[in-house]
Amino acid sequence: MVTPNVKSIRSLARGLDVLRLLQRSGALSLADLHRLSGLPKATLLRILKTLTEQGVVWQRMADNAYIASYSLSTLAQAIDRETELVEAASPILDRLSREVSWPSVLAAPRLTHMEVLETNASRTRVAEVPLGPVGFQINMLRSASGRAYLAACADNVREATLDRLRLSQRRGDRVVHLPGYVDRLLTETRTRGFGLRDPDFGGDFDLGRSEADDARDSLGVAIRAGADVPGVINITWARRIFDRDAAIAAFAPPLTEAARDIGRVLSH
Numbered sequence: 001m002v003t004p005n006v007k008s009i010r011s012l013a014r015g016l017d018v019l020r021l022l023q024r025s026g027a028l029s030l031a032d033l034h035r036l037s038g039l040p041k042a043t044l045l046r047i048l049k050t051l052t053e054q055g056v057v058w059q060r061m062a063d064n065a066y067i068a069s070y071s072l073s074t075l076a077q078a079i080d081r082e083t084e085l086v087e088a089a090s091p092i093l094d095r096l097s098r099e100v101s102w103p104s105v106l107a108a109p110r111l112t113h114m115e116v117l118e119t120n121a122s123r124t125r126v127a128e129v130p131l132g133p134v135g136f137q138i139n140m141l142r143s144a145s146g147r148a149y150l151a152a153c154a155d156n157v158r159e160a161t162l163d164r165l166r167l168s169q170r171r172g173d174r175v176v177h178l179p180g181y182v183d184r185l186l187t188e189t190r191t192r193g194f195g196l197r198d199p200d201f202g203g204d205f206d207l208g209r210s211e212a213d214d215a216r217d218s219l220g221v222a223i224r225a226g227a228d229v230p231g232v233i234n235i236t237w238a239r240r241i242f243d244r245d246a247a248i249a250a251f252a253p254p255l256t257e258a259a260r261d262i263g264r265v266l267s268h
Contacts, residue, residue, distance in 0.1 A: 014039060015047045019068060022057060027065040082108055085230050086118050088265040089223075093233065096258045097123040100235060100251060104258075107138055107145045107220075108231040109153070112164050112173070113205075114138040114145045117231065139172045139205045140165065141185065141198070144220035145232040148195030151186050152222035153229045172206035194252055195220040195232070196244070215239055219251055221259040225266035233259055 014037075021036055022028055030048075034041050048066055051057035056069050089106045096104055103121035107114040116136040140146035140161065150158055165176045175181050175198070189195050196219060203214035220234040235251045242250070 018047050022066055022068040027067045029065050089262045090118055092258050092261050093120040099254050102235050102237040104233055104235050106231055106233050109149055111161055113140050141175050142201040144195040144197050144218035145234050147185050147189050148220035148222045148232045151189035221255050223259045224263045
């Protein structure tokens with residue numbers, strides 16, 4: 001590993017030390033932190049004020065003890081779940097890349113959009129359809145992956161997602177306000193058992209196909225692990241080579257099997 005020739009931030013290191021003490025101990029008073037860290041109380045108070053303002057530490061009223069926020073544990077659990085999802089999906093996506101020449105991505109929900117976690121694009125023989133990269137944001141309502149997720153997730157999760165999308169200022173989310181749009185996409189996706197792109201979706205989050213067209217089409221299948229829907233996998237192909245009906249016949253069965261296999265691994 002290359003180490004940049006720069007100075008470390010001492011105050012940040014101290015703050016992280018204090019946070020780690022709180023996470024290990026559960027709850028500590030200022031006196032406890034002073035004794036365990038060896039830092040002056042005035043320094044500790046500045047650190048604790050900063051950590052509290054950032055929402056990662058809070059102070060209990062009963063005894064004025066400082067406690068690491070539950071949000072940190074929730075975040076760590078979410079990261080662990082997604083690491084487990086990617087670990088479970090990667091070998092199955094590798095297998096899928098050998099069965100189907102066209103590439104796939106694994107995407108997870110981020111409330112108002114989907115985000116790419118993994119792709120087998122580097123393993124496929126089709127170089128003209130690069131996917132990803134990891135972290136790439138996918139439109140929730142117009143993409144095959146987003147539609148597959150919305151149709152499969154729990155009702156309360158879907159309603160929370162739609163509520164946030166109704167507040168969105170992004171151009172690509174405006175379709176949520178079209179009469180009957182959401183009901184139609186949910187009905188069509190559930191009837192098929194997989195998601196397909198909106199006819200006007202050309203891959204760009206905000207622009208329509210007349211303004212931005214990647215000349216591709218996609219099919220997405222939700223991953224189910226018990227009652228949970230942790231993500232979606234898709235297959236993307238070039239429209240000039242496969243029309244939609246031919247692609248569905250070729251790709252829907254192996255993609256559905258791959259999604260089921262990922263769900264089984266997660267459930268066990």
